[in-house]
Amino acid sequence: MIVAVADAGPIIHLDEIDALRHLSVVDILLIPQTVYEELEAGTIPPALADTEYDLLEAGEKCQERNADLDPGETAALTIADERNATLLTDDLDARNVAQNADIEVHGSIGIIVLAFSRNELSRSEAIEQMRSLQTETSLFVTEAVVEQGIELLEEEP
C-alpha cells in the first residue's frame, strides 16, 4: 500500500498536462493544509476535486525542519516522516532533505510511471506525458534527463 504526501509541485505540474488524476494511483493521498493554502493563493486545480485525498496539519516537528525549504515542502516532509509515507515533490532540495532523513521521495515522473505500471496509461501515453512535463510545464528538468528516463521505461518488458 502506498501512502503519499504531496507538496504543491506534483499537483501543479501534473495539472499542467491534464494528468492530475494520476495522483489517484497512490492508495492514500495526503495533502498538508499549508500546501492547500499555497495552491489557494493561485488557483486550486479543478481536477483536484476528482481526486480523493485527506487534508492534514503538520505536527510540531515542522518547525525544526530545513529553513531552505518553503512552508509547504516543510509540512509535507514532516507529515511523510510522521506517517512513514512517501513524499511527492519535484524540488531537488526537498528530495535531498528527505533522503537524508530516510524518507522515501519521488516526483511527477514517478507518478506517471506508476500510472503506467498500474495500467492507467499505455507505455506510449506515459512517454508522451513524461516529455510534456519537460516541454509544457513550469517544472525545470533537462531534456536529456527525461529522455534517459524514457529509455529506462522503454527497456521494461
Next chain:
Amino acid sequence: MAVDLTERVQEISNAREVPESEILEQALERGVEDLWIELVLSRYLNDEIDREEAIELVGRDRVKRTEREAQAVESDVHWGLNA
C-alpha cells in the same frame, strides 16, 4: 504584457530602447547557447563525453544539477515500475 512573439520583441525593444533587430540577434544567440548546453549534457549522460569535458564546456553547476536530476528521474522510474 505581450503574449505574441512579435509583440514581445516589440515590447523588449521599447523597454531597452534598442532596435528589434538587436533583440532578435540576442534571442538567437541565447537560443543557440541553450541548445548547445542541452547537446553537451545529453552527450555526457550518454557517456559520449566524460565529466571533466562536460564541466569544461557548460560549467560545474550545470553538470551537478543535471546529475541530481538524473538520479531523481532514475529513482522515480524504478519506483513507478516496482512499487
